[in-house]
Amino acid sequence: MSFDSKQPYNDLPPLPPGAEIESKAILRACISAAAVAELKIVGQLIPNQAVLINSIPLLEAQASSEIENIVTTTDRLFRFANEEGNQADPATKEALRYRTALNRGFHTLAERPLSTETAIEVCRTIKGVDLDIRATPGTALMNEATGTVIYTPPEGQELLRNKLSNWERFIHEAEDVDPLIRLAIMHYQFEAIHPFIDGNGRTGRVLNLLYLVDKGLLEIPMLYLSRHIIRNKRTYYDHLLAVTAEAAWEPWILFMLEALRATAEWSTAKIRAIHDLLDQTAERLRRDAPRIYSRELAEVIFVNLYCRIGDLVTAGIAQRQAASTYLKTLVGLNLLEEVKAGRENLYINPALLALLSDRTMA
DSSP states (O other), rough: OOTTTTTTOOTOSSSOOOOOSOOHHHHHHHHHHHHHHHHHHHHTSSSOOOHHHHHHHHHHHHHHHHTTOOOOOOOOHHGGGGGGGSSSSSHHHHHHHHHHHHHHHHTTTTOOOOOOHHHHHHHHHHHSSSSSSOOSSSSOETTTTTTTTEEEEOOOOHHHHHHHHHHHHHHOOTTTTHHHHHHHHHHHHHHHHSSSOOHHHHHHHHHHOOOOOOEEEEESSSOOOOOHHHHHHHHHHHHHHHHHOOOOOOHHHHHHHHHHHHHHHHHHHHHHHHHHHHHHHHHHHHOOOOTTOOHHHHHHHHHHHOHHHHHHHHSSSSHHHHHHHHHHHHHHHSSOOOEEEEEEEEEEEEHHHHHOOOOOOO
């Protein structure tokens, strides 16, 4: 049956693909994409993993949301990160839900491997509603500029669950296929199944990172993969559609392997820069404020880019009065900037904010 964009693609072929998925070009690209392994090692340079968990995943949340035209700023994202976005604008709240979904999915991997149920939980968290696999017809993807239908995903809840079961088996049982090639294939298949009414793109991108952790390729989901996708958004969607319409697997897999290579190198460079900045901050504290110095104090203003007095108290560094003094001392050293936020003060780490806001690195 030939592909018709206006008809539900119920004949979406099961995995593994019938086409060549380990060509010489793909296998060569896999060697370059092994930069993911270096990222895992570099991540261990920072013993307090909360520094990374509270930084790179927020950048990923921002970029992945922007792919869906949900736009917020790095500053707003970090400002409201510790408040679950209660006072934030709608776009920032939605991006923060992506971060929450990524964190929840990460923690569920300790209890069960990546699965359809993981995908449902992730999508529910991103959308903030109690949804399930699509049961009603009528879903279609359209060209934003022309309104033309470019893809109609499969329909019928039982059919979708069967296709997701096949997707699961491929993830965990196709061990003869390189795990990075498997990631490219599983990502296409999930997007083609399109199991939810909304939120499929962001859910699929969360699942990419959870897959890398599930397979032991990363310790924590700190790969800024959406950076490459948003910089190549048109190409990304063109390659997805070409797999459906023409079974053009090689260009798609090569695109995803390049995305893995480029973003692993970018993330590695960013983490090294965070590590160096943390060391410089700790050394400055030790030299210029020895009375209050501790490595934990340096770390807490990296874990909490917008720091509060309560963050120091929670970390066991000082009680409220002393914590206030510590933060004001850091302001005096130009390591923090103090801003008023309602009834409380926030203490911003400007050097870290500048580092995380810089997307040109690497």
